[in-house]
Structures are given as C-alpha cells and as structure tokens.
Amino acid sequence: MEKHEMRNFIAHRVARELHDGDVVNLGIGLPTLVGNFVPKDVTIFLQSENGLIGLGPAPQGDAVDWDITNAGGQPVSLETGGMYFDSATSFGIIRGGHVDVTVLGSLQVDEKGSIANWIIPGKMVPGMGGAMDLLVGAKKVIVAMTHTARGKMKILKECTLPYTAVNQVNMIVTELGVMEITDKGILLTELAPGVTVEQIQEVTEAKLILSNDIKEMKI
Amino acid sequence: MKTFIKREEIKDHLFDGMSIMVGGFMCIGTPEVIVDEIVKSNVKDLTIICNDAGLPGKGVGKLIENGQVQKLVASHIGLNPMAGQLMGEEKLIIHLIPQGTLAEKIRAGGAGLGGFLTPTGLGTIVEKGKDILKVDGKEYILELPIRADLAILYGTTVDTHGNVLYTKTTRNFNPLMATATDNVIVQARQVIDVLDPDTIHTPHIFVDYVVKEVE
Numbered sequence: 001m002e003k004h005e006m007r008n009f010i011a012h013r014v015a016r017e018l019h020d021g022d023v024v025n026l027g028i029g030l031p032t033l034v035g036n037f038v039p040k041d042v043t044i045f046l047q048s049e050n051g052l053i054g055l056g057p058a059p060q061g062d063a064v065d066w067d068i069t070n071a072g073g074q075p076v077s078l079e080t081g082g083m084y085f086d087s088a089t090s091f092g093i094i095r096g097g098h099v100d101v102t103v104l105g106s107l108q109v110d111e112k113g114s115i116a117n118w119i120i121p122g123k124m125v126p127g128m129g130g131a132m133d134l135l136v137g138a139k140k141v142i143v144a145m146t147h148t149a150r151g152k153m154k155i156l157k158e159c160t161l162p163y164t165a166v167n168q169v170n171m172i173v174t175e176l177g178v179m180e181i182t183d184k185g186i187l188l189t190e191l192a193p194g195v196t197v198e199q200i201q202e203v204t205e206a207k208l209i210l211s212n213d214i215k216e217m218k219i
Numbered sequence: 220m221k222t223f224i225k226r227e228e229i230k231d232h233l234f235d236g237m238s239i240m241v242g243g244f245m246c247i248g249t250p251e252v253i254v255d256e257i258v259k260s261n262v263k264d265l266t267i268i269c270n271d272a273g274l275p276g277k278g279v280g281k282l283i284e285n286g287q288v289q290k291l292v293a294s295h296i297g298l299n300p301m302a303g304q305l306m307g308e309e310k311l312i313i314h315l316i317p318q319g320t321l322a323e324k325i326r327a328g329g330a331g332l333g334g335f336l337t338p339t340g341l342g343t344i345v346e347k348g349k350d351i352l353k354v355d356g357k358e359y360i361l362e363l364p365i366r367a368d369l370a371i372l373y374g375t376t377v378d379t380h381g382n383v384l385y386t387k388t389t390r391n392f393n394p395l396m397a398t399a400t401d402n403v404i405v406q407a408r409q410v411i412d413v414l415d416p417d418t419i420h421t422p423h424i425f426v427d428y429v430v431k432e433v434e
Contacts, residue, residue: 048388049318049319050244050245050247050388050391051244051388051390051391052387052388065387066247067247067375067386067387067388067389068387068388069244069245069247069388071244071245072245072298073244073245073246073247073274073298078387084387084388084390085390086322086390086391086392086393086394086395086420087244087270087318087319087322087391087392087395088322088323088325088326088395090319090322091318091319091322091323094319095319095337095338095339114342124303125296125303125306125313125315126295126296126297126303127271127293127294127295127296127297127315128294128295128315128317128318128345129294129295129297129317129318130294130317130318130319131317132317132319132320132339132340132343132345133317133318133319133320133339136338136339136341137319137338137339162343162344163342163343163344164343165341165342165343166341166342166343167342
C-alpha cells in the first residue's frame with residue numbers, strides 16, 4: 001500500500017467503531033481522516049477542543065470564515081445544530097466523560113495501554129495540547145497510527161518516551177491489524193488482508209495475545 | 220459607560236516583568252491590535268499565559284520574536300518553531316500545561332477557588348512536585364489557580380457598557396481570562412449601544428478598558 005492508502009485504510013477501519021449519536025474528538029493528522037469514512041446511516045457529533053461541537057468539512061474559497069476553526073487553527077464549518085463554547089466548558093465536556101470516542105495518533109503505545117505522543121526530549125517539544133485531558137476523559141480511546149515509524153517499533157512492552165497518559169488506551173488500529181488492550185496485554189483481534197500473525201508480531205515489541213477468533217480487517 | 224481608550228494609551232498599562240494573559244487559540248480570538256502596541260512599547264521580561272505560542276508573525280509569536288517574553292505558560296507550542304528553538308537555547312522558559320488544566324487554573328483564579336482536583340496528567344511528568352489526593356478511592360492531582368496582572372482579549376461585539384460577545388470559535392480562553400487578572404483590556408471588532416443581555420459572554424464588571432479595532 002502507498003502511504004496515503006495506508007492512512008485511509010486505517011481511518012476507514014476506525015470509522016467502523018463509531019456509533020450513531022457518538023460524541024467524537026479526532027486528533028490532528030491521520031485521525032482527522034476518520035471523519036471522511038463515517039457510514040451514511042451513522043450520525044456522529046464531532047467535538048473540537050477549541051470550543052465547538054458539530055464540526056463540518058473545511059470550506060472552500062469565499063466560504064472560509066476565520067472565526068470558525070479547528071484545534072489546529074484551520075478553517076472549518078459548523079453543521080446545523082452545532083454550537084460554540086469556551087475552553088473551560090470544552091474541557092468539562094472532555095474530562096467529564098461526555099466524549100464517547102477519541103482517536104489519536106501516537107509515537108508509542110504499550111501493553112498496559114499507556115501512551116507517549118507529546119514530547120521527544122531534546123528533539124521535539126510540541127506540548128500536550130488537549131491530549132492528556134482527552135485520554136483520561138474520553139470513554140473510549142482509539143490509537144490510529146502506522147504500525148512502525150521508519151522501521152522503528154511503536155507498540156512496545158513499555159513506552160520509553162514520557163507518557164501522555166497511563167492505562168488509558170482501549171484499541172489500536174494500524175495498517176496491519178486491530179488490537180485491544182486487556183488486563184493481560186494486547187489482544188490481536190483482526191489482521192489486514194494478507195498479513196500473518198508472524199508478520200505482525202515481528203514488528204511489535206509487545207507479545208501479542210491471539211484472539212480465538214482472529215478476523216480479517218474489513219473496511 | 221466603560222472607559223474607551225485609544226490604542227496609544229495601552230502602553231500606560233504595561234510595565235517590565237508583568238504577567239499578561241492573552242486570549243485566543245492558535246491566534247483565533249487574539250487581539251492583534253493590542254499585541255502590536257505591546258510590541259511597540261518594548262516592555263520586557265514578560266510572563267505570557269496563552270493557550271499556545273501563536274504563529275510566526277502572529278499573536279504571541281510577535282512578542283516572542285521581539286524578545287519580550289521571559290516565560291511562556293501554554294499547552295502547545297508546535298506551530299511556532301521559534302518558541303521551541305529559544306527554549307532549546309535556554310532563552311525562553313516554557314511551562315507546558317495540559318489544555319484543560321490551563322483553562323481550569325484560569326477559571327479557578329477568577330472564581331476565588333484555592334485549586335481543583337483533576338485526573339489529567341496522573342502518572343506523567345505533569346504530576347511532578349504536586350500533591351496527589353484520593354477522593355472516594357480515586358486519585359487526582361491538586362492543581363492551583365493562576366492569575367495575572369493584565370488580560371488582553373478580543374471581543375467581537377462590545378457594547379458601550381463594556382459587555383462582550385465573542386463570536387464562534389474566537390471565544391475559547393477569552394471569557395475565562397476576563398475574570399482572572401487585575402486589569403482587563405478588550406479589543407472590540409465592533410461597538411454597539413447595548414447587547415442583548417441574554418447573549419453576553421463577559422459581563423462588563425470584568426472589563427476595565429475597551430480599545431476599538433477601527434478608530
């Protein structure tokens with residue numbers, strides 16, 4: 001798969017986890033693509049932590065209104081029924097458990113469901129933004145990312161980078177498969193077409209627990 | 220009637236070493252006219268409290284580029300490469316705080332609270348040096364309130380009494396910061412006689428001065 005195909009494949013699979021009526025927060029980058037694949041018969045309410053629910057598509061040309069932006073500061077639109085609020089309300093929504101699903105990218109995830117995605121000491125310090133609040137507050141945390149980064153493993157026994165949150169991730173979706181975080185470790189539930197258990201384990205530092213019924217990852 | 224001032228008078232409210240809360244999120248809802256006056260004044264050793272480091276040539280970015288900021292308290296600096304670079308060279312102190320915690324610290328500062336308990340940051344370096352309290356068997360970090368000398372805010376519609384409405388996503392941190400500083404200056408995109416009392420986001424009692432965007 002080409003890189004953009006891979007990203008779309010991951011986003012498409014994540015979209016299948018969303019249910020009618022869910023309040024959903026999508027992170028910047030790959031997770032944003034999830035919005036493109038929500039089934040027609042499913043209505044979700046996209047929350048953006050800078051202060052809106054009902055995030056709509058990016059407007060084009062004259063329709064751009066710089067007073068309506070997403071958490072990346074880019075122009076978006078508001079769907080009918082949507083609304084704006086201040087940052088304290090926004091994080092009350094997030095921390096208070098009113099967001100059903102959050103989808104984030106990550107640098108590392110480990111078998112305890114801990115995640116590291118906000119700092120590479122000495123190299124890159126973008127800051128945590130709203131990620132730490134989303135991770136502890138959302139009812140379901142899905143990590144959507146490519147399985148490895150330039151050949152380096154990202155799904156580990158224990159994160160080596162500073163944590164963004166501990167024990168908060170519920171599910172990992174990559175181009176190779178779908179994994180759930182359980183008390184015992186990472187359970188492999190789905191494999192992408194043509195991928196074997198051996199292949200996915202080879203690029204995963206954490207020991208994968210095999211589901212009794214590993215399904216093919218469908219989009 | 221609220222005190223309307225000219226932009227040239229903003230400098231009278233500035234001093235070296237002061238702390239300033241700057242409204243806006245990635246510069247959306249940031250009062251650029253007031254920021255420009257701070258740049259012109261050349262006041263230095265500022266502590267800036269803002270969601271982010273702004274963008275190159277925009278918002279808080281302008282103050283950082285002009286070497287006026289000693290310390291930045293923010294949740295994210297990723298869109299302003301200069302902030303990260305200056306931090307690496309130890310020319311700028313940056314204190315990163317989770318966004319929801321930053322918002323609530325400001326809210327607490329303005330609401331007379333001694334702090335609040337949040338699960339955000341547990342098990343991470345955010346909890347370092349802070350008290351961890353248990354309530355009903357669940358752990359929380361004790362976070363303390365934050366206040367500043369001045370807040371500079373961007374109101375979309377301000378009435379002659381100083382009541383403020385912030386449109387769309389320009390609202391963000393603005394109404395919180397209005398409550399948490401000794402002095403509040405609002406840049407008004409437009410001024411009208413009187414706002415509908417049901418649509419006011421910041422009551423005029425929080426506002427000290429208004430400066431018109433177009434004089």
